Amino acid sequence: MNTSSNLGGRAAAAGPLRSRAREVMKSEVIAVASRLFDNQGFDNTTVDQIAAEAGLSRATFFRYFKTKEDVALDGLNELGRRVAAAFIAQPDGERPWTALRHAFDVITGEHASDPDRSLRFFKMMCETPSLKSRHWQKQQRWHELLDPEMGRRLGRPPAPHDPAAAALVGAGLACLDAATEACLACNGTETLASLLDRSMGALLRL
């Protein structure tokens, strides 16, 4: 239970760059927590337990993660950045909706690379309201990155408070959610990519 030797060793190994050490710490905590979440469920795992098994104090845990949910959702920030980058990288000739669909291939690709892990994650999220809620919150922050590019692609004069760009991005994210739910409902027998094609395609013929 005494963690000082652990901490000393880890800090020495991480050594030079503070930010690097921080990332190492984070991913170790995430690894420990993921195992606990898988074994006992998210709600049945306390922060004290994660902290104890990862070898840090509860106070330090909250210095690394704002909330318990954030341990499980750490990847979403970078994922959002990657989706935004992919969106911006789409050719200008592409229609906005199609460009957004292609940008989401960052996500479908992530799913395709390890469908089992992905499905387990979806399942945990659906069973855990607080997690789903926090997931949505983090996804909402993607708007900050995606809306401006969507506005640019719509090519309108920058209307003062035009909700069109935000509406399109929000609709895209809603399609993503619907596809995710469907993917979970059919237990992964259909790919996320094909379900997303159907979701976003359905909006083409309103």
Added chain:
Amino acid sequence: MNTSSNLGGRAAAAGPLRSRAREVMKSEVIAVASRLFDNQGFDNTTVDQIAAEAGLSRATFFRYFKTKEDVALDGLNELGRRVAAAFIAQPDGERPWTALRHAFDVITGEHASDPDRSLRFFKMMCETPSLKSRHWQKQQRWHELLDPEMGRRLGRPPAPHDPAAAALVGAGLACLDAATEACLACNGTETLASLLDRSMGALLRL
């Protein structure tokens, strides 16, 4: 601080029908809480304070409302039911997207009937992540009512795990959110209805 006289009086007045008394109690608590939220902000108001001012114990408060957020969002359940009813009431000849837009007039009407109160509510929600989060959760439950009707209107053979209906409803709700944000951003100078027209109209030409 002693509330027994209050309670005795209220209970006696409510008398015959239990469920009626329950509604009266709820709306009184909501009134007290709304005042506190307006004056001090949502996060700065504790459940103990609401309970004390409304003349009931904290335990009883949680028998009436699952969470503190639910006091502020009590109306959403009935609002969802009304939107669903309006959606079902649209003529079958209407295109699904247009029918959904018209169903949302239940909400735009609510906004139009008291724009100031509505704007204050939007503002509190935007300033309070836990509230926004819970609002989204409650709105997600509208899917249960809206998706089947949307599926019916799409007139497809009931595909096993087709995400189309959920995607359309989710997209509609995203447009509603975008319109709400825009309405708050322009401080109510544009009506929610016109902003919703622009949001949902933008999806017609993808």
Added chain:
DNA sequence: ATCAAGTTGAGAGTCAGTCTCAATCCGCTC
């Protein structure tokens, strides 16, 4: 060697939400 800045653990405190238990209130029956 030392000094300053950053990081940590310990521990107390706040608040939401759950649970149990005893007291009370209600309508009902005898």
Added chain:
DNA sequence: GAGCGGATTGAGACTGACTCTCAACTTGAT
């Protein structure tokens, strides 16, 4: 009108997430 049974309440203990403060320690630069 006395008592009975179900429902509602308040009191209070308890859990767990999250915040804050403070003293001890580590690290890197001097």
